[in-house]
Amino acid sequence: MQNGFHGLRVAVTGGTSGLGLALVREFLGRGARVAFVARGRKGIERVLREHPDAHGIVGDVGRKDDIYPIAMEIAGELGGLDVLVNNASDLGPVPLALLGDTACEDLERALSTNLLGPFRLTKALLGALAASSREGRGAVVLNVSSDAAINAYPGWGAYGASKAALHHLSRIWNEELAADGVRFLSLDPGDMDTPLHALAVPDADPATLKPPQTAAREMADVIASVLQGGTDDRFLSSVAPPL
Amino acid sequence: MIAASEPTQRPPQARLLVVDCQGRIAHARRSALAEFLRPGDLLIANDAATLPASLRGVHLPTGASIEVRLAGRRSLAPEDVGFSAVVFGEGDFHMRTEDRPAPPIVSPGDTLALGPLQAGVERLLGHPRLVSLRFDGSADTVWSGLARHGRPIQYAHVPTPLALWDVWAPIAGLPAAFEPPSAGFALDWQTLANIRSRGAAFATITHAAGISSTGDAALDRLLPFDESYRISEATAAAIAAARSRGERIIAIGTTVVRSLEHAAIPGGVRSGHGLATGRIGAASQLSVVDAILSGTHEPGTSHYELLRAFTGDATLRHATEELDARAYRTHEFGDSVLIERSCFSAALL
Numbered sequence: 001m002q003n004g005f006h007g008l009r010v011a012v013t014g015g016t017s018g019l020g021l022a023l024v025r026e027f028l029g030r031g032a033r034v035a036f037v038a039r040g041r042k043g044i045e046r047v048l049r050e051h052p053d054a055h056g057i058v059g060d061v062g063r064k065d066d067i068y069p070i071a072m073e074i075a076g077e078l079g080g081l082d083v084l085v086n087n088a089s090d091l092g093p094v095p096l097a098l099l100g101d102t103a104c105e106d107l108e109r110a111l112s113t114n115l116l117g118p119f120r121l122t123k124a125l126l127g128a129l130a131a132s133s134r135e136g137r138g139a140v141v142l143n144v145s146s147d148a149a150i151n152a153y154p155g156w157g158a159y160g161a162s163k164a165a166l167h168h169l170s171r172i173w174n175e176e177l178a179a180d181g182v183r184f185l186s187l188d189p190g191d192m193d194t195p196l197h198a199l200a201v202p203d204a205d206p207a208t209l210k211p212p213q214t215a216a217r218e219m220a221d222v223i224a225s226v227l228q229g230g231t232d233d234r235f236l237s238s239v240a241p242p243l
Numbered sequence: 244m245i246a247a248s249e250p251t252q253r254p255p256q257a258r259l260l261v262v263d264c265q266g267r268i269a270h271a272r273r274s275a276l277a278e279f280l281r282p283g284d285l286l287i288a289n290d291a292a293t294l295p296a297s298l299r300g301v302h303l304p305t306g307a308s309i310e311v312r313l314a315g316r317r318s319l320a321p322e323d324v325g326f327s328a329v330v331f332g333e334g335d336f337h338m339r340t341e342d343r344p345a346p347p348i349v350s351p352g353d354t355l356a357l358g359p360l361q362a363g364v365e366r367l368l369g370h371p372r373l374v375s376l377r378f379d380g381s382a383d384t385v386w387s388g389l390a391r392h393g394r395p396i397q398y399a400h401v402p403t404p405l406a407l408w409d410v411w412a413p414i415a416g417l418p419a420a421f422e423p424p425s426a427g428f429a430l431d432w433q434t435l436a437n438i439r440s441r442g443a444a445f446a447t448i449t450h451a452a453g454i455s456s457t458g459d460a461a462l463d464r465l466l467p468f469d470e471s472y473r474i475s476e477a478t479a480a481a482i483a484a485a486r487s488r489g490e491r492i493i494a495i496g497t498t499v500v501r502s503l504e505h506a507a508i509p510g511g512v513r514s515g516h517g518l519a520t521g522r523i524g525a526a527s528q529l530s531v532v533d534a535i536l537s538g539t540h541e542p543g544t545s546h547y548e549l550l551r552a553f554t555g556d557a558t559l560r561h562a563t564e565e566l567d568a569r570a571y572r573t574h575e576f577g578d579s580v581l582i583e584r585s586c587f588s589a590a591l592l
Contacts, residue, residue, distance in 0.1 A: 055383055068407035069390035075292065076386040076418045079321040124408070126432075128416035131290050131447060135475045179439060180432070 004224030006031035008137070009078035013061050013121065014088030016043035018194030019144065022216035023085055024054060030220060035074045037061065037088070061088050061117030062109065071124035081128040082137050083223060086118035086166075087144045092158025094199050099157035107158045114162035118143055119169060126182065133181030138227040142219060143170045145186045156200075183226055189215035244539055244566050246400040247577035250409040252428035258571060258578040260539070264586035266558040268565055273429055273579050276536070280493070282442030285485040286536075287478065287503065288495035289424035290447035292415035295393025295407060296422075296454075299335075300357035307347040308333045311357060311376070312396050312421070314454050315468045318516060319419050324385040325365075327468070329457050330372045336397040336404075340458025349374055358392030360385065370462050396422050396454060400574055419471070420452040425575035426496030426537050444485070446478040450498040450519070455546075466545055469520045472502035476514045482531065483511035491533040491583075497523075497549045503531040525551035534583040539566050539573045554585045 010027045014020035015036025027034045028051055035055040038044050044056035055077040059070040075081055090113035093106040122129075122141055129139035148156040149163035167186045174184035191197060193209040257273040271279070280286070296313035315327035332344035348371065353364045355376070365375040378385045395405040412427040414435075438445055450472035457463055482503070485492060487510070494500045505519040506512040507530045522545060523529075529552050540546040542563060550559060562580065565571075571578045 057387070068411070072292070072295070072390040072407065072418050073383075073386050075416060076390070077321055077383055079319075080417050124411070127290055127292065127412070127414045130414065131416040131449075134447060135477050176432070179436065 004030070004228055005220070008032045008082045008227070009035075009080055009132075010083040010085070011035045011037070011074045011078070011081060011125075012085045012087055013037045013117070015056075016040065016047050018196055019189055019192060019212045019215055020085075020087040021047065022212035023087060023219065024051065026213065026216040026220045027083075028054060030224075032083075033078055035078050037070055037074075060113075061086075061121055062090065062113035064116075064120065067117070067120040067124055071121060075125065075128045080132060081125055081139075082132045082227075083140045083142070084122060084125055084129065085142045085144065085219075086121065087142075088117065089114050089144065089159075089196060090162075091196060091199055092156075092162070095202075096155040096159075096200055097157075098155060102158050107161070110158040110162045111165075114159070115165045115169070118166060122173070126177075129182045130177075130180045139182040140185060140223050140226050141170075141173070141182065142185045142187060142223060143167070144219075145170075145188045147188050147190075149186075149188070159200075185222060185226065187219055187222060189219065244541065244571050244573040244577070247572040247574050248401055250401055250403065250405055250576055252409070252412065252576065253431060254576075257429070258569075260562060260566060260571065260578070260580045262554060262558060262562055262580065262582040264583040266554060266561070266585065266587075268562060270565075270569065274434070276429060276434060276581070277437035277441045277443070279581055280438060280441045280443040281491065283485070283488065283490040284441075284443040284493055285481055285490060286438060286443060286445050286493045286495060287482070287499050288414060288427045288430060288445070288447050289420070289450045289452065289498045289502075290414050290416045290427075291420035291424055291449050291451060291498075292418040293395060293407070293410040293420045293423045293452075294418050295389055295395055297336075297394045297396045298357040298360070298389075298392060299394075300355055300360075302330075302347050302349065303354045303356055304350075305347040309346050309355065310335065311355060311362075312454055312457075313376075314373070314421055316419075316451060316471055317518075319417065319449060319451060319471050319473050321386075322382045324378055324382045326376050326378075327368055328374055328376050329454065329462065330374060331458075337399060337402065339399045340456055343458055346372060358388065360388035360392065370459075370465070372457070372459060372462060373465075398456065398574075401576070414447065416447075417449050419449055420498075421454050422452055423575055424450065424452045424496050424498050426499075426579065428576070429536060429579055430495065444481060446481045448475075448478055448499060448502050449473045450502045452496075452498045467501070467522070469518050470498065470501065471516065471518055472498075472505075473516050474502065474506055474512055474514050479512050479514035486511055486531075492531055493534045493536065493581075494532045495536045497535070497537055497546050500529075500532050500535055500549060500552075504529060507531045522548065523552050524548040525556070527552040529553070529584060532584070534581065536579055536581050538575065539571050539578055539580055541573065550580075550582060553582045555587075558585070
């Protein structure tokens with residue numbers, strides 16, 4: 001798989017831990033210019049010490065009022081945008097709970113971060129993405145999904161419902177924006193050794209889990225193939241199946 | 244005309260006055276824009292997103308409250324965060340700009356505290372209120388400070404505070420404009436699909452639309468300030484191809500006319516960065532643009548002057564009478580006009 005990211009402008013939400021951080025490192029390693037978003041300034045400063053060329057942006061995609069400032073910083077600091085990865089996720093109730101035991105506020109928070117946040121941020125950056133496509137650079141939005149978006153796992157109701165909605169949103173957006181050249185992916189990274197997974201399944205054996213950098217590499221490969229396949233409609237007509 | 248005071252980009256009742264090349268006038272719903280296009284037309288919009296360019300703060304040498312409105316920038320590069328700016332005194336957008344108290348006397352070397360940002364005045368730019376600013380910190384610090392502290396520039400005819408989502412058109416991409424390139428408010432994703440269905444094409448340029456009014460007569464005479472723009476190779480190629488086929492180039496907004504005519508070369512336009520200077524008016528010979536979609540403009544404004552490059556004064560007077568008689572709405576959230584360049588030779592007008 002060719003590198004495919006040199007000079008591209010990539011933004012990743014939830015970029016200071018787990019899969020998000022692995023994606024930031026992967027894209028930087030492939031020559032992209034990377035902006036990452038996270039809620040905590042300390043985490044951002046930690047990542048910036050390791051990767052001073054990256055652009056760290058403080059913001060919470062679950063908060064409506066943060067969206068446009070985040071979008072302004074992303075497009076301003078990178079000078080446009082070619083790839084957006086909506087990775088930041090909220091598990092819902094912690095520890096996981098049956099739906100009947102799930103506080104409405106926990107479901108609302110999961111929907112805000114996992115569904116409304118990616119919708120709002122993508123909408124705010126759609127103009128930048130479409131501009132990139134018109135200039136022949138391609139434009140991809142990757143929404144990080146989960147097998148919980150497809151399968152009815154007891155205890156994963158808030159998270160699974162929000163990810164199912166995001167998955168369907170990705171599919172419809174991919175149809176609607178095909179002519180504008182903005183392509184959407186909804187990919188399941190698999191069970192990874194990340195802080196989010198540890199919150200959900202505290203007693204999981206890390207040895208049985210995928211390292212996040214492996215999932216990041218796989219996702220970057222798929223994005224690169226979509227960006228390079230200008231006439232390849234495998235990803236235009238339908239969202240790629242979960243990995 | 245009446246001022247549009249609600250910050251709604253695409254009200255369902257938005258209207259379109261159409262002037263064809265013979266000066267004939269028609270009225271339509273703006274959502275029917277695509278019906279006035281021909282297969283092969285090339286529409287070009289300004290995809291600049293609008294910066295939150297109004298910064299409240301303090302002139303540190305005097306302690307006076309000020310508002311700084313960013314107004315220009317040498318380039319559109321992300322690392323270029325040097326701005327020219329207009330300084331206003333106390334008060335805010337609720338007061339008409341011409342009624343605002345004067346700012347304190349600002350001198351080179353003065354420091355301005357603007358929320359989380361701090362900026363030094365480098366020099367005055369030919370007027371006591373027009374300054375060149377250098378912000379402290381990295382480019383990312385400046386972007387972050389603008390994103391958090393800045394507000395869209397606005398005027399008294401819109402009473403509610405504007406948010407960025409009010410001033411970013413759906414196609415807005417690179418944050419570069421100081422006021423919204425508001426002709427683009429007419430475009431949403433459905434309209435772009437309708438344009439495609441009509442067999443017309445769509446392309447964009449990025450043009451740092453400047454401020455439209457300062458309230459100071461001497462400063463307003465300098466408007467529009469020089470504006471940075473960028474034309475992609477793809478857009479330049481689309482223009483050259485359309486012109487070679489004899490198709491129409493339709494500019495969405497005055498800023499698009501300004502950059503395309505500034506970048507004009509035989510057969511098309513130069514791609515790359517440019518700095519648009521000068522005014523377009525009745526005496527200008529348009530060499531690229533065949534028609535313009537614009538807001539409704541009052542006679543005497545620089546936007547109205549630009550329309551005089553497209554059609555004769557008698558036609559524009561007639562159009563203004565129609566806009567007034569039918570109570571079209573004006574300003575950035577108002578109705579629109581689509582004016583085709585007159586097909587009569589200038590000698591006949």
